[in-house]
Amino acid sequence: MSVAERAAEIPGGLAAERGPRKKSRFAQTWWRHAVALFAIVISLFPVVYVLSAAFNGNNSLTGSTLIPKKLTLDNFRALFGHQKVVAGHATFAGAHYAAWFANSMIVAGGTAICTILLSAAAAYAFSRFRFRGRRVGMLMLLLIQMFPQLLAVVAIYLIVYNVGSIFHIIGLNTLTALIVVYLGGAMGVNTWLMKGFFDTIPAELDESARVDGATPAQVFWGVVLPLAAPVLAVIGLITFITALNDFAIASVILETQHKFTLSVGLRQYIDQEYSEHWGPFAAGVLIAAVPAGLLFTFLQRFIVEGLTQGAVKG
């Protein structure tokens, strides 16, 4: 079917108004279902494959089939070091998986929560107060944010290395260092997005609270933050996923297996003979996808709304 014919279907309202009978409607729409199914097959192919491999008894990539011959939880056990890998003869790095997972949750969760608080506080100031340097401050945020932290990875490494030689708690190979580095990017885009949302919360609400004797801090915690919960949650999720995804900065700051995050830890499989560990690897990927997947499911409505209305994630 040509682009022109497809384009003809865009004014959906027209076709619907004609009110064709059910049979002819399917005749008109079958190709839409065909395209959708084709897209779904391609989208879900890796997902289904990982699901299958994770529960498959045969854990090498070569021997894997799409429909598991035998369902088993062995791969998950191997991941947490309870059981030796059945087919693999090489040493399996899964012994550290629990630590990687915990580290990722600490780093991504900590970064997300702190980012919400830091950027919401700044957005509140920009939204509700008129002060000298306000315009300049917001412009500066926008400009600084143009230089992605990723570009400064060399400088960040050298700074953490040098500062860490004095203060070990934020030195190389610590999760705290990674979190505080990520927090450098907490303001910027997030503050802009939140300020935009705060601006839509009627100022009369703050004012009536102020008349009742509330301090600016009380208005922030008690009035503005609860009303902004959806946008806070979405920004928290985006920050969480961004921190979870980061490899470059985490890989230069973290040095030993038990400090690795999931991205740094699982990336090693590529360098190893990981066809032999495909089963445990797939199980690891599956578990790693759960937290972000759950958050996404809960917040899907807000995210889809945000995306279809404007832009939340670039």
Next chain:
Amino acid sequence: MAFFSGPVGVATKIALLSAANAIALWAEIVLIGRHRWIPVLVLALATLAIDAIYLTQHRAIPAKFLVPGTIFLLAFQVIPVVYTINVAFTNYSTGHILSKPQAIAGIKSNSLTEAENGKSYTMAASRDKAGHLVLVLLDEDTGKTYVGTSSGLRPIARSDVKISDGNITAARGYHVLQGTELTGLDKTLSAFTVPVGGGKAVEPQGLDTAVVLEPTLRFDARADQFVRIKGGTVFRDNGEGSYVSATGEELEPGWKTYIGTKNFGHIIHDPLIRKPFLQVFAWTIVFATLVVLASFGLGLLLAITLNKPGLALQRTYRAILIIPYAVPAFLSLLVWQGLLNDDFGVVNRAFHISIPWLFDPWWARVSVILVSVWLTVPYFFLVSLGALQSIPAELVEAARVDGAGALQVFRRVTLPLLLVAVAPLMIASFAFNFNNFNNIFFLTGGGPQMGNSPIAGATDILISYTYKIAFAAGKGQDYGLASAVAIFIFFVVATISAISFSRTKALENLA
């Protein structure tokens, strides 16, 4: 409401502020102990400023909300940017890490070699009463005994040292290390030097012998040059952090120093860097452009297909199609890396083909684009769907009534209206993919290797190339050059961002 209100709020505030001050005080003590006076001053002023902001009431209220985020912004966003610019003008790299005095000391100690007919000592590694490592030494020619420390050689009475079978077994006032006490000490021992004057030194060789070493180079501090004692070759400071002879021989280590715009010069003039750099730059643009256009095209196609009121399963389709968007990208990338493996990858086995998806330069480029498109389509599907639904049906209807064909309606009405909403997002997506480090690094690691460069690979984009220049194992690390490339990337991305900002309404938000 409980937080920060009434007595609880005041208590919380005081507790947080006290904690901040306690941490600052502890940091000050550590810094003073290390004689880092500038950081001491900066930290003291910052702490005072923070206390002043939070202890005053009804004043500086915006500052109270801005300070926490700004601290992190300054420390880990602004300072890294400034530091990147700083490093870009230095030769900071493997072999150029030390300060100049440290490098001079390093060259001196590197130049030590075993003296011709020099002395050899029987040695025993020992600890003195304070537990410091010392060497108990027996001059094999004269039979005299010494204790060597890092400050020099001191004679001790022969009678205080017990020798059996040519080995020193005990020394009065010292604890001779034996057996397992010596394990793990070999590194410390081989770095141990006992200066004996005239630039010479006694150094351990193995666990029970020490020899006299003498320098092969003489440092002339006034002329700032090294002279080789045998032959008189002169090594001068070349202004780029090394002592170099007239024939180009370089003494190691070098030191870190400012070299002006040389790193940028290398990118422009040095054919060994320029060619791979230009190739990587061109590929970065091609990669980002193709990913955005293909993703937008496919996303729009899907959106048009599914944007029909009353279409059965519409919501289900939408929910399933955004699943790839809900999975953290690095996991999808890892899985694709396995699926595309040419030996045992599922894609090759499923279709009974053997395409070197990740190991042939052109197939690798195709692979990274395909996988990136797979990752990006759901996003453009969602935004296109939203944009389509916001186009008023009357506009389309009016065009139809005026006799426009389907293609004309799409080209003249739907697409322009759609682009108004989606174009800024395409620019943002371009900027994002321009620096999409993970997609490249997880799939191909930038490889396969290009023939003309030890670092750059066929799928390397500028950011992965920068990372490899700075952190590639085994190839030497060039922080200076990497920072110069990072600044170049910044200018490209800043230009893109500036264009996109001038076309969007973001700045109107300033009011």
